[in-house]
Amino acid sequence: MKDPKGLTSRRGFLRSGLAAGGVIAAGGASAGTPQGTPPGNPANQPPNVPDWTRNLGEGVAVRGYGKPSEFEKGIIRRDVEWLTASRESSVSFTPLHALDGPITPNGLCFERHHSGIAEVDPADYRLILHGLVDKPLIFTLDDIRRMPRVNRAYFCECAANSGMEWRGAQLNGCQYTHGMVHSVMYTGVPLKTLLNEAGVRSNAKWLLLEGGDSAAMTRSLPLAKALDDVLIAYRMNGEMLYPENGYPVRAVIPGWEANMWVKWLRRIELGDEPWHHREETSKYTDLLENGKARRFTYVMDAKSVITNPSPQMPLNHRSGFTVLSGLAWSGRGKIARVDVSLDGGRNWRTARLDGPVWDKALTRFYFEFDWDGRELLLQSRAMDETGYVQPTKNELRKVRGVNSIYHNNGIQTWHVHKNGEVENVEVS
Template sequence: MTQEAAGTEEGSGAPAMASRRRLLRTGVVAGGAMLAASARAASPPDDPMWSRTLGPGVADRPYGQPSQYEKDAIRRYVPWLTQSTQSDVSFTPLQDQPGILTANGFFYERYHSGRPSVDPAQHRLLIHGLVDRPLLLSMDQLQRFPSVARIHFLECAANGGPEWPAAQLNSLQFTHGMVGCAEWVGVPLSTLLGEVGVKKEGKWVLVEGADGAHMDRSLPIEKCLDDCLVVWGQNGEALRPEQGFPLRLIVPGWQGNVSVKWLRRIEVGATPWYTREETGKYTELLPSGKALGFTWVNEAKSVLTFPCPEKPLTSGAGFYELRGLAWSGRGKIRQVDVSTDGGVSYTRAALQEPVLTKALTRFTLPWRWDGKPVLLQSRATDETGYVQPGIAELRKVMGTGSVYLNNSIQTWQVLADGSVNNVQLS
């Protein structure tokens, strides 16, 4: 606390320590009056403590860290969802993400066999199967191919899964946080497939990770040749281990698990492999008892990120800007409409540039709250004309036992005290 009052942060060097000693000495002399003053010292006319202190120098924290006042803005998990954190998911704190890019430290995690620590010097990518010229690549070799940088979202198939039967989690982070958006840098998969030469019988591609689960999925060749990327860069640095360091696949607009992390192998075949992750898991059981398989696309979705349960309206009636994020696995967001009356009427929100294909898109709407309870919603429309549906409509097809691909409209109930709750409507 003393260090905070002195306006310095953890990891500060000698000057900060000196000022801390000075403050301690002063504090002993001035006693309680000094502490009372420091509590409101940032308001004019006072000069706050951090303005009267020499701060730490450059490279004091060589990698950098968030402010010590941002400690709540972290990935979190839902302990009752799975039996082991090594086969689990953590959630992006969307309530603390101001723009379309998800900080690498915020980006949600999904592991099937824990997080491997892969040595890039030893890592290899094997490409084989129905190809003219099988290929083995080191990271150095892979990075010599012509590269691109693209901004895309990734969303877990199970994002919003607990909300299928009912409103269950009173939190933006836990209802929508299995999504993130980043700038990815790497080689188009089409370039690598061109280099090995896909035989004409080659219609499916198996992608496999170097983790303990050797997590693998079958992908149709058309998607692989369209917009998939084999990437090593994310948001201005190498991939984090959480995101597949040193190499992962990005399959834009498709459920996150097909973007295999720690990518070690690409096999071209004539038919799918029907792996465990596309039969026993990541399939959708319908009320009829039949199940949908190979359902890949994250359809258009949006959510208000302010206000939300974590960020209530704390200042009473008056002006606020409603803010949110929208995305579609089928292309660009065309528009977002916002309702303050539970979906009886909608008003068009403003989209903020850049509006990119298969990327998070920011929207805003100026709003004057009268201080009475309201039901807030946002509804995205993508460039195909598809309109985000309500949960009741989706349940007519999928029932209440579904787990995956819940892209329904979110309703936030704002109460008169400004608190916000997750509710579902008829």
């Protein structure tokens, strides 16, 4: 359903019945409602002396582990209850709209589980390395932590991120359209180090990675990738991994889809061919419109999203100086440039990349402009160092159709209304 301006809105898709599975807007009333600064308590505002300066606060070590201010308690991971039959095999979403910079806080990294969170006692943890190796090995956590370590920032993105948007604008908030991604600084041991210690036989071509959860999550990994940049990680942003992110040890597969990043890693087996489990094959396959399929779609292509303004972060002013902020990333390397459009892709302007631009990691971009109060159609378009340019959703659909829920890296459009509200739409 299109309005006179050529926009296809989330609401129009829902009314026309094109939303797959009866999709409804996630986020409730908070989406699309200008928030602004609450009026607060005038007694605590100038020229009065506020309450918090009249009394002593809590002392040191009262809060043994620091937490965000109570006034930021709404910034949390959220799930969509109807998305799966069970929360033990489901996903929660990173609140991208409420964050800044290129690093995701540990407590807000999105989750994807197949049988719930495995609670592993590190004293009992063992990593088995066997198969086509000269010397089968078993590593304790202490063994791994004594090895030469590296620190690398990488993004981790589910292949189904933005998957609900293949058929049109449906979920009203970038937490839900793009929130199955995070980027942290991992500390760990290159997998190549472990393989060298075991001795890889000449006929080995693939690895099987197996997790320690009750699903025994298994994924096949080509040996060439394993010897390139894969990490066996045990820390994230300086801390030990959180249980929901694979404590005590997980695989980090830079630039490749997150379902291969096996958590609670317990076993690595080398073989001469991939292990084709039914679920695994489907995860690596994108069904096309003509009935054929793209196989082994490991790499996550260049992608970007404007996080603010967005449906959960509307503009709280009607005009004036405005800072647009967003994220870009690519599984093929570094982000080279991000362009921003205020008019639905008719005109593009180069955004400012700020902070570190790491290989295969989230990159923060900004674009500052004076808003005159008119309606906007915000878009961002990422380019990586290989020359790949992020496509529009329609360009993707012409090639792939709408049968898949994976690898949707199409350009996102936010419609900013005159009152500052923001809505998920598409442009024709």
